[in-house]
Amino acid sequence: MSASIALDGVRLRYGEQAVLDRLDLHVGSGEVLAVLGPSGSGKTSVLRAVLGFAVPEAGTVRVGERAVTAGGRIVVPPEDRDLAVVFQDLALWPHLSVAGNLAFGLEARRVPPREREARVSRMLERVGLAGAERRYPGELSGGQRQRVAIARALVLEPRAVLLDEPLANVDVDLSREMLSLLRGLFRERGTTAVYVTHDLREASALAERFAVLEAGRVVQQGRLEELRRSPATPFVRSLLDDLAAGGPIDVRTKEQGG
Secondary structure, eight states, X not given: OOEEEEEEEEEEEETTEEEEEEEEEEEETTOEEEEEOOTTSSHHHHHHHHHTSSOOSEEEEEETTEEEEETTEESSOGGGSOEEEEOTTOOOOTTSOHHHHHHHHHHHTTXXXXXXXXXXHHHHHHTTOTTOTTOOGGGSOHHHHHHHHHHHHHTTOOSEEXXXXXXXXXXXXXXXXXXXXXXXXXXXXXXXEEEEESOHHXXXXXXXXXXXXXXXXXXXXXXXXXXXXXXXXXXXXXXXXXXXXXXXXXXXXXXXXX
């Protein structure tokens, strides 16, 4: 499987604080990779480096065949990396309607109006928001806002989607609903995704492979059975204990029901 995103030997500092330390991480084309770690481990910094919002002092970041950051400088600016992101706080534009939030990125990419309208309409129907085009984020429920944020990312048909703990502030039922929606969308579109979370139960509902960060380095990566067979650190063991205690999140019924 070819790498859609690759970080090789990436070192990143914020002032005097080292947040990524010679980090190597590859994401295959069409793969959903979950990145887990304790607070301060560098999870969000990985996404910032890939997006071009932070510039590593060393190492290379590649998106597809292109080196987008190398030698301590931006080679390809963020807007030209063909990436989409779902933030923890969703970051919807409150002054734009639902349709306007989705259309904004398409306009920036100069998608023709007729195609833009068709793509927005199809995506809103797919995420269960047909008929909500003219509503504003402040008029929506929490679950509806989550759906708008997901739709806004995927309507761009990007090379990859990066998700930064998008379900950290939602309840169990809504989390299950959103995981079902994401899994269905990722599978039908063959989406490459990097999903940052602190919860292995959540991650295991979406991802085929897992990378665990501690102190800015990948301490273990692989499929779930590989982590179970030989947990590399006490933190990895704690993730597995939490998964064993709570069991995997079953999203199959809701997913099949649409």
